Amino acid sequence: MAAKHSVLLKEDKCEGCTNCVKKCPTRAIRVHQGRAWIKEDLCIDCAECIRTCEYHAKYTETDKLGDIKNYNYPVLIIPPSFYGQFGSDISASKIKAAILKLGFKRVYDVAESAAALSRKTLEFLENNSGSFISASCPVIIRLIKLLYPDLIDMIIPFKSPVELCAEKTEKMLEEKENIKADIFLLTPCPAKLTTIKYPLGQKKSFLSGAVGVENIYQKIYDKLSEVTEEEAEQFSDFSPATIWGQEGGETDILKRWRGISSINVSGIHQVKKILDEIERNNISSDVKYFELTSCIDGCVGGVLNVVNPFQAKFNLQKRMEQISEMEKEDKNDFIYNFLITEKIEADDVGKLDSDFNKAMEKLEQMEKEIELLPGLDCAACGAPDCRTFAEDIVNGLANRSDCIFMLRKNVGQLADELSELAHELPPVMSSKKEENNESKRSD
């Protein structure tokens, strides 16, 4: 099955509870027939359901090391957050040398491209008035497309650091060494994988695939002891822009360099709250930049990481203590094509009907259904709350009797009717009885 999203369900593990249904920020999940169905057009790959599921029924399928060996010239690019997976006593060079031992021909840091993007962002913010939202987290772009389409124009029109790095690497290897490489991302989250199949702001992704950190972490760890000093020395250590791997990293650079006023928010539910405030103009116009990430603490909190987010954040911070200041200018930045090539479009979902009159009729029906429902938002019907359930009914996707309270009420009424009927006697009997009574009376 070719799924549009990277969050998948192990049917045998799903217990049909509604924990994920309640936690989904876009109300994309319904439980029917004892299993959770994800509505593809509403899923934004935030992985909240993976985090929530106590039965580990939700998972992500990323590329495995075995698949990658089939490629001619596989290259791995490493996101800044990955360095949080190791204590700061293990050098970045050593980690990269260990990765080479797994069959990758080259290893590059996404952080280099993130640094270039920071320089570009500063230039952009100085030349454009208004406030902008970072485009680095694909979940946030999908969330805006889906629920906040009126804010699309605020998304800074640049590619993500991951795509910039993949594009640059591909170009560099081809032009300088005549190598046709396949670029893979070491990904901390499912969203970045989906973006390869369904790119944002680009016709085609420059990545061939993505390997989840969970698929490869132990193997890298095991190879660390085999790395010699000479092998490690061929790599530069790591870029100061590695700070992008955690919440506030991107804005920290903007603040320190040019004092750009910015706000950073992490965690998809909190991000929805700030987008509400931005939408109603309730954030002062002094704020020029918003760094919004779906995972709490930023990419170190990615669901495919192995080390827990608290330790990972600590590790990254510790590593950052050893770093020198970042280059504020780099003449090599010309290699990047920062601008997106495709317009980010609003998702056309959520309306009850494309005809206004029909939509109004459905809205009225929906309000009537809501009146009938208990309003407990118990999710026993499989929808996250009574409002969404009412909408599903109006759209023909659910029945009123899926509500356990409506069912109970109906059964109650039925039982009352039955009991009334039971006390009524068949006509033949009742007439005899009456006759008897009358004859008795006449006696």
Add this chain to the structure above:
Amino acid sequence: MGADYSLQKKEILNVAIERFDFQSGGEASSQLKNLLRKLGVGSDTVRKTAIVTYELEMNVIIHSFGGEITAQISEDELVIYANDKGPGIADLEKALTPGFSTAGSEIREMGFGAGMGLVNVRRYADNMDIRTAEGEGTNIKVTINLEKPLSD
């Protein structure tokens, strides 16, 4: 037979608002925004409505003794009403001057009362009508034109 909403207006929002109930601020705006999206109203209009409604409800919370926000819609326009129980606006011209506010220092410390409320409403609304008198309630009627959807 369905009703023809190009001719008649239908109430789609009715939110009661209490004085100084800051916790509920944004409720009317949020509800109305979600309703408009279900009706397929365009993004720009949704944004305008979110801003206008939020300003109106915060005005009722901060400046009035309580009131309500209601909204009616037909195919070509949305009308939002903010009706409160007083105390009324003493000098309407001043209230419509950017930067003018009667909000006290506590309100200003909370980040409100910058004197842009009604100014912003007027800026984003297609029409604004205010009826008020000192010592009486204030009735504000805001109209937002709905763009015709592209027929395809």
